[in-house]
Amino acid sequence: MNFLGFKPACTVDVELLKGDGVKPELVTLRSASGVPETIPLYTDGDTVSGVVTITPAFGKKIDHQGIKIELLGQIEAYYDKGSFYDFIASVREVSGPGEIKEELKYDFEFPNVEMLNETYSGVNVRLRYIVKVSLVRSYRGSIVKDFPFCVRNTAILPEINNSIKMEVGIEDCLHIEFEYRKSKYHLKDVLVGKIYFLLVQIKLKHMELEIRRRETTGSGSNQYNETQTMAKYEVMDGAPVKGECIPIRLFLGAYDLSPTYKDVMNKFSVRYFLNLVLVDEEDRRYFKQQEIHLFRTEM
Amino acid sequence: QYDHLSLYKKVQSAGNVIPRLYLVLTVGSATLKHLVANGDDPSMDALPISVTELLVDMEAMCKGVQHPMRGLFLRAYLLQSAKLALDADRSASVSFLLGNFAEMNKLWVRMKYGDDSVSREQLADLVGKNLLYLAELVSFEEFRGDVLGKILEQVVSCRDSIAQTYLIECLTAAFPDEFQVGTIDQILDVLPKLDASVNMATVLGSMLDRLARYSETEAAFTVLNELQVFDKISASVEASIACHRDKLSGEAIVSIYGGMLSFADTVYPGRISYADGILGKCLAKFGDCKAGVGGQGQGDGRCEGLGSLTPDAATNKKLVDLLCLPLEKYDLTTLLNAEFFSSLVDILSPNKKRELAMKVATIMPRRGEVIRDVASAKALFGFLEPLHDAQSDENDSKAFATALGSIRLENPAQRAKLVFDLVEGFKGRDDVVRSIGPAAVSSALDGVDIREYSDDTLVLLVGVCSRIADAGSGATAVRLLLDIVKAVGTARMDGDEGGHSSRMHIVYECMEQACILLERALFESVACKTTLMEIISTLPTADAILPSDSRDMLHHKVASYCTNLLPRKDQCRAILALACVERDGPTVQARLRRAAHAIRAIREQDAVFAGTRTQEQLEEPQKLLEELEQAVVYLRTQGVEISDDELQDLHG
Numbered sequence: 028m029n030f031l032g033f034k035p036a037c038t039v040d041v042e043l044l045k046g047d048g049v050k051p052e053l054v055t056l057r058s059a060s061g062v063p064e065t066i067p068l069y070t071d072g073d074t075v076s077g078v079v080t081i082t083p084a085f086g087k088k089i090d091h092q093g094i095k096i097e098l099l100g101q102i103e104a105y106y107d108k109g110s111f112y113d114f115i116a117s118v119r120e121v122s123g124p125g126e127i128k129e130e131l132k133y134d135f136e137f138p139n140v141e142m143l144n145e146t147y148s149g150v151n152v153r154l155r156y157i158v159k160v161s162l163v164r165s166y167r168g169s170i171v172k173d174f175p176f177c178v179r180n181t182a183i184l185p186e187i188n189n190s191i192k193m194e195v196g197i198e199d200c201l202h203i204e205f206e207y208r209k210s211k212y213h214l215k216d217v218l219v220g221k222i223y224f225l226l227v228q229i230k231l232k233h234m235e236l237e238i239r240r241r242e243t244t245g246s247g248s249n250q251y252n253e254t255q256t257m258a259k260y261e262v263m264d265g266a267p268v269k270g271e272c273i274p275i276r277l278f279l280g281a282y283d284l285s286p287t288y289k290d291v292m293n294k295f296s297v298r299y300f301l302n303l304v305l306v307d308e309e310d311r312r313y314f315k316q317q318e319i320h321l322f323r324t325e326m
Numbered sequence: 327q328y329d330h331l332s333l334y335k336k337v338q339s340a341g342n343v344i345p346r347l348y349l350v351l352t353v354g355s356a357t358l359k360h361l362v363a364n365g366d367d368p369s370m371d372a373l374p375i376s377v378t379e380l381l382v383d384m385e386a387m388c389k390g391v392q393h394p395m396r397g398l399f400l401r402a403y404l405l406q407s408a409k410l411a412l413d414a415d416r417s418a419s420v421s422f423l424l425g426n427f428a429e430m431n432k433l434w435v436r437m438k439y440g441d442d443s444v445s446r447e448q449l450a451d452l453v454g455k456n457l458l459y460l461a462e463l464v465s466f467e468e469f470r471g472d473v474l475g476k477i478l479e480q481v482v483s484c485r486d487s488i489a490q491t492y493l494i495e496c497l498t499a500a501f502p503d504e505f506q507v508g509t510i511d512q513i514l515d516v517l518p519k520l521d522a523s524v525n526m527a528t529v530l531g532s533m534l535d536r537l538a539r540y541s542e543t544e545a546a547f548t549v550l551n552e553l554q555v556f557d558k559i560s561a562s563v564e565a566s567i568a569c570h571r572d573k574l575s576g577e578a579i580v581s582i583y584g585g586m587l588s589f590a591d592t593v594y595p596g597r598i599s600y601a602d603g604i605l606g607k608c609l610a611k612f613g614d615c616k617a618g619v620g621g622q623g624q625g626d627g628r629c630e631g632l633g634s635l636t637p638d639a640a641t642n643k644k645l646v647d648l649l650c651l652p653l654e655k656y657d658l659t660t661l662l663n664a665e666f667f668s669s670l671v672d673i674l675s676p677n678k679k680r681e682l683a684m685k686v687a688t689i690m691p692r693r694g695e696v697i698r699d700v701a702s703a704k705a706l707f708g709f710l711e712p713l714h715d716a717q718s719d720e721n722d723s724k725a726f727a728t729a730l731g732s733i734r735l736e737n738p739a740q741r742a743k744l745v746f747d748l749v750e751g752f753k754g755r756d757d758v759v760r761s762i763g764p765a766a767v768s769s770a771l772d773g774v775d776i777r778e779y780s781d782d783t784l785v786l787l788v789g790v791c792s793r794i795a796d797a798g799s800g801a802t803a804v805r806l807l808l809d810i811v812k813a814v815g816t817a818r819m820d821g822d823e824g825g826h827s828s829r830m831h832i833v834y835e836c837m838e839q840a841c842i843l844l845e846r847a848l849f850e851s852v853a854c855k856t857t858l859m860e861i862i863s864t865l866p867t868a869d870a871i872l873p874s875d876s877r878d879m880l881h882h883k884v885a886s887y888c889t890n891l892l893p894r895k896d897q898c899r900a901i902l903a904l905a906c907v908e909r910d911g912p913t914v915q916a917r918l919r920r921a922a923h924a925i926r927a928i929r930e931q932d933a934v935f936a937g938t939r940t941q942e943q944l945e946e947p948q949k950l951l952e953e954l955e956q957a958v959v960y961l962r963t964q965g966v967e968i969s970d971d972e973l974q975d976l977h978g
Contacts, residue, residue, distance in 0.1 A: 231392075233343075261343040265393025268436070274386055281339035 037083040037127065039160050041174045043067045046074030046138065052326075054177050057283075059148050067176045069156075070326070071143055075176070076136035079160050083127050091170075092163040094122040096135045100142060100178075102154045102294045104244055106251055114292050115142070115156070142178045144291050145323075150253040151244045152295045182286070182322050184213055191301075194225070195315050202226035205303055205315065207275075213324040214284055218277040222303070224267050230308040234263040236277060237302040238284065239316070244295045257299075258282040279321075286323045330357040331375065343390045347400055354384045355407035362411050377411050378418040384408065385422055388429070394436040395449075401430045402452045409459065416463055420473065423463070427456035428480045431493070435486040446488060453489075454496040461500040469501065470509050478516050487523040494520075495532045503540035506533075510555055514562035522573035526566055527581030534559070534585050538592035550593060556600070560586070564607065576612070576641030583608040584648045591655055598660050601652045606666035608648065612637060612673050642678045645670070649682060657695050658686065658732075662705035671709065680712035680722065687713060687725035690732040697733045700740050706733070707748065714758045723758065727765030731772065738774050742783040745770045749790045759797035763790060767806045776813040784810065784832045788839065800847035804857050807836040807843075808864045815867035833871045834880075837861070841883055844891065855896050858887055862900070865907045881908065885917070889924075894931075898924040898950050902957045914966050918954065922976040925950045951977070 045051050051067035058064045069075060075098055083089050100115030117140070121133040147154045156178050162170040188211045196202030202225035212218060222234065238258040244251045258281075263273045288297040299321050305313040334353045340346035361377050388404055391397040405426060412419040430453045437446050457477065464473050474497075481493045497513070498506060506513070513533070517526070537555065541547045550556070563582060567574060583604055590600040637645060649671060652661060661667045671682060687710055689695075697703050710729055713722040735741040745766040752758045767790055776784075787810060795803035814829050840861055848854045861884060869877050881904070888900040898921050905917035929947045932939055954976060958968055 260341055261346075262390055264343045264391045265397060267392040271389070271392060273389055273392070276338060276387070278335060278339055 035084065036087055036089050036170065037081055037162075039162070039170065039172045040080045040082070041077055041158055041160060041172075042080075043075065043077040043158060043174065043176055045069065046076060046136075048076075051176075054179075056146070056177060057148065058175075059153050064175070068326070069140075069142065069176055069178050071141060071178070071180045072139055073142070074136060074138045075140050075158065076134070076138075077158070079121070079133050079135065080130060081127055081133075081162070082130045089127040089162065089170075090125075090164070091122075091127070092124045092165055093120060094133065095120050095161050095163070096133075097159040097161070098137045098140060098156075099159055100144065100154070100156050102152060102292055104152050104294065106151050106244065107249075112292065112294060114144070115140070143180070145179050145285065145288070146177045147285060147288065147291075147297065149242045149295070149297065150255065151242060151251055154291065154295075179323060179326060181324055181326060184322050184324055185211055191220075191317050191319075193315075193317075196226065197313065200226075200228050201231075201305070201313060203305075207301065207317070207319070209319075211320045211322065212279055213322045214286065215280040215325070218275065218279060218301070218319075220275040222262070222273045222275065224269055224271050224273075227267060227269050231263075231266045232306045232308050232310075233261055233265070234273070234303070234305045235259055235261045236275060237304060238279075238282060239300045239302050240284075241298050241300060242295060243298070246293070257284060284321055287320045330360055344396060344400070347387060347390060348403065350387055351384060351400075351404055351407045354380060355410075358408065358411040362414055377414040381408055381411060381418065381422050385426060394433045394440055397433045398430055398437070398449060398452055401426055401433070402455070405455060405459070412459060412463060420460065420463055420468065423456050423460045424473065424476050427453065427460070427477070430456060431480055431484055431489060435484045435489050438486065438488075447492070450488075450492045450496075454492070454500070457493075457496050457500045461502070466505055466508060469505050470512075474509050474512055478512060482516055482519045485521055487521040487525075490520050490524050491529055494529045498533050498536050503536060503546070506536065507540065507546075507549055507553065507555065510553065510558055514558055517562045518566040518569040520566070522570045525578065525581075526563075526570075526574070527578060527585055530559075530563065530582055531585045534589035538589050541593045547593065556590065556593060559589070560604075560607075567611070576637050577644050579611050580608060580637075580641055580644040580648055584644065584651065587648060587651045591651065595655070598652075598656055598664055601656070602664040602666050605648075605652070605664075605670050609666050609670045609673070637673060637675070639675075642675050645674055646678050646682055650685065653685065653689065657693070658690055658706060659695075659697055659699075659702045662702045662709065668705065668709065676712065676715075676717070680715075680718070683710045683712045684722065684725055686710065687729040691728050695732055698736055700735060700744065703733050703735060703744055714752070714755075714762060720761065723761035727762050730762070730765045730769040733769055734773065738770075738778045739780060739783050741774070742770050742779065742786045746786040746790055749793050753793070756797035759793055760799045760802075763794040763797065764799070764802050764806060767791065767794070768809070771809055771813050774813075776817040781829070781832060784814075785835075788832070788835060791839065795843050795847060800843050800851075801853040801857050804840045804843050804848075805860060807840045808860055811836045811864055811868055815870060818871060830871055830873060830876070833868050834876050837864075837868050837872075837880055840864075841880075841887070844887060849891055854891055855900070858884075858891065858900055859903060862903045862907060865904075869907075881913070885920075889920070894924070894928065895946070898928070899953065902953055906957055906960055909964070909966065911967055914961060914968065915972060918958070918968070918972075918976055921950075921954055921957075925954070 043051060051069060051073075053065050054068045055063050055065045079094075079096060081089075081094070096119045098115060098117045099113055102112045102114065104110050104112075117137050119135045119137070121135060142156065144154055146156060156176050158174040158176065160172050160174070164170065188209045190206060190208050191210050192204070192206040194202065194204040204223045204225060205220065206223075207218060207220040209216075209218075218236075236258075237256050237260075240255050240257050242253045242255075244253075258277075260277050262275050267273065284299065285297060287299055288295070290296055298318060300316050300318050302314055302316045307313070330353065334350065334357060337349035337353055338346060340349060357375075358377060358380055361375075361380070384404060384407070388397070388401055391400050408419075408422065412423075434446065434449060434453050437449075460473065460477075477493075477497065481490055481497075484490070494513075494516075517529070520526075520529070537550070541550050563586060567579060567582065586604050587601060590597075590604060594600045649667070652664075652667065656664075671679065674682065686706075697706060706729070710726050712718065713726040713729075733741070733744070735744065749759060749763050749766055752762065767787060770787055779787075788807065791803045791806045791810075794806065811833050814833055818829070844854070844857055844861065848857055865881070865884070868880065872880065885901070885904060888904055889897055892900055901917055901921040901924065905914055905921065908914045908917060925947050928950070932944060932947065936944075955973075958973060958976075961968060
């Protein structure tokens with residue numbers, strides 16, 4: 028707003044509340060810029076209310092054409108020249124044209140907002156919720172300020188939760204049978220499994236398990252995949268012999284994971300994969316990737 | 327309230343497996359300590375986990391380290407962390423220890439494929455500690471039922487000789503003796519299944535050592551006997567050797583029997599049948615299949631020969647060590663009559679046979695052993711043969727000669743015959759006759775009452791003396807002849823008069839032979855004077871037996887020797903000595919006059935060659951005169967009459 032370095036004319040502040048004046052919990056997230064921010068936490072169906080406080084700078088008087096408060100839910104795609112898609116847009120006009128000589132407070136309320144998508148900050152895309160306060164001015168530009176908040180929703184882990192069990196290998200070289208007890212996990216779950224060596228003709232150095240997040244944005248010919256390794260966990264040191272069975276126990280809560288997002292607003296998906304990697308003495312890597320589904324079962 | 331389980335869970339987030347597991351084990355140990363300390367206290371919040379569950383979890387997680395050395399150390403730390411909790415649930419702990427033991431052993435064996443510079447053997451005790459802790463937990467029933475079986479299974483299946491050797495020893499050391507004895511079958515069954523390169527002697531050795539110490543108590547001995555432990559061990563040993571025959575060296579085989587022998591000696595001391603049986607089994611492994619057939623119940627009748635396995639140098643050495651064991655414990659007579667002892671000696675190399683013969687020869691006199699029957703004596707001779715063969719030396723002969731002293735046959739006639747046959751056998755080997763002959767004769771005379779010897783027997787001995795003289799030891803032969811005379815004389819003096827007229831012939835024969843030897847063989851030799859003196863000193867003894875005419879002839883001959891065989895300076899003394907053994911007055915006179923004459927002759931010579939005589943030589947006649955006077959004094963005390971006038975004459 029103040030590109031020319033002018034001092035701000037006034038400070039705009041918002042205290043966000045839930046329905047009935049209940050103060051929301053705060054969560055600390057890593058924002059898009061990498062800086063951690065602590066913001067209020069809401070869930071689908073919550074009432075987003077609050078008070079906006081406008082304080083003019085000392086001795087200043089602000090003339091405006093009106094003050095509005097918007098609740099926005101938006102998906103921003105970085106790759107596409109920063110295109111924005113607002114999937115929620117509600118507005119409250121709290122004031123008509125006027126002037127502000129002293130501190131002013133305005134209440135607002137957005138009752139029972141449907142916020143089905145979770146706040147997400149990714150590589151190529153982000154989804155965020157904000158309360159936007161605007162003091163409209165015809166000259167000198169409007170005074171606009173964003174107040175982000177976090178939305179998270181819980182779900183129930185599905186009853187049907189099959190194990191992942193498979194035998195893979197390279198002819199005459201390496202045969203393993205791996206098993207992960209479940210295919211669906213919640214964010215504080217424990218991944219339990221085992222690796223059974225059926226044939227070992229190569230000299231292995233170690234074995235590790237990676238959790239990889241694949242973010243898919245765009246569609247058709249414009250589809251982009253970004254994969255990040257969220258966790259690296261060594262499960263075995265040294266060379267096993269045929270018949271050895273190596274246990275796996277991985278506590279998911281230690282890592283910064285989100286639930287699996289399938290086709291959010293047809294804009295992006297976030298999926299998780301387990302990657303079992305075996306490394307031999309010559310640093311050759313043998314791997315096998317399996318998708319797992321993550322759910323948030325508690326706030 | 328400290329939350330152990332939260333921490334246990336938290337440390338599992340560590341990304342790298344080794345730090346993670348060490349942290350897990352450390353927290354686990356603290357948690358175990360807490361559980362054990364507070365298990366019965368209702369006021370403490372019960373952790374939602376039992377000691378057993380935690381132990382099982384800690385052990386299961388350790389599977390993540392497959393690197394042999396790192397895994398080994400990690401599990402050693404696991405064991406250490408778990409120690410304080412082992413008493414809580416004994417059966418679970420036994421399971422835990424068996425499992426950890428098996429895993430640690432696998433890792434330890436696997437080390438041989440890697441390139442760890444640490445020598446594997448140094449880490450053995452890490453594995454063994456599991457067994458130590460097990461020993462503190464299990465009862466005998468559990469041990470016999472399940473636990474030992476599982477341990478042995480691991481020992482056999484790992485197929486590594488270093489591990490197998492160590493683990494059997496460890497088993498023996500860790501568990502109480504009563505356990506071992508009660509499960510001896512199981513352990514013995516395993517021996518043949520061990521890897522061929524396992525040193526059976528070492529393995530057996532440690533086992534047998536413990537059993538031997540255990541058997542020292544009366545009760546234990548009974549148990550061992552009842553359980554037929556010896557037989558079982560014996561059978562197992564045979565089976566093991568048969569299993570690995572192509573890989574076992576002769577040396578190894580003998581070592582094994584060495585261990586068996588020590589064991590038999592501790593458990594059944596003094597029972598030659600056990601020792602000999604073992605020797606027989608050992609013998610059977612080398613060449614001839616003599617052993618085992620009709621053996622004294624110590625084995626089946628099967629022939630276990632390995633074909634023509636001839637003992638090499640190392641094996642020979644071990645065989646000597648083996649044979650020395652019964653040698654130390656049993657007397658020669660027993661050994662010589664044992665079935666297999668001599669046969670086993672036979673397969674030794676010539677050098678080793680000599681070594682053994684030397685040992686026997688020195689042991690017998692040291693122990694004061696005595697051989698009393700002909701068969702054993704002959705067997706002994708056979709045994710000691712290397713001491714007088716072509717390669718023997720002076721020490722060997724000396725040893726043989728000393729050994730001869732141990733032969734004391736009951737029947738003197740046999741004794742003399744034995745000696746005679748022995749020396750006859752050496753005909754043509756003068757050196758041997760010279761070194762052994764005298765001892766042979768002495769052995770026939772020592773401690774024997776000569777009255778028990780018949781004349782024919784004594785004639786044999788005289789014959790031996792001749793052989794000795796023929797071989798070149800004239801002086802020694804004479805001495806021996808004189809010994810015979812003295813022996814006869816001593817017997818006579820004991821008062822028994824009857825029926826010994828025949829002895830006269832023997833005595834005369836001896837004296838005559840002595841004289842002949844003196845005359846022919848010793849004339850002008852260094853030994854002449856001493857030998858003559860010896861003959862003279864024997865005269866009194868002979869005189870007591872001989873009839874007068876023989877006596878006179880003898881004395882006459884000797885007198886002539888005194889003057890004819892000796893150089894001038896020695897003649898006088900010889901004559902004086904002779905004079906002192908005469909008893910007849912005129913004869914004495916004649917001798918004394920002869921002596922005086924000799925002195926005068928010396929004086930005359932001295933006068934002629936005065937310039938060339940030394941002071942000592944010049945004083946000689948005076949000395950001789952004094953000796954003459956002393957002889958007179960002596961003779962007078964013996965009742966011989968010598969008047970002062972006659973004495974005057976002599977001086978003149």
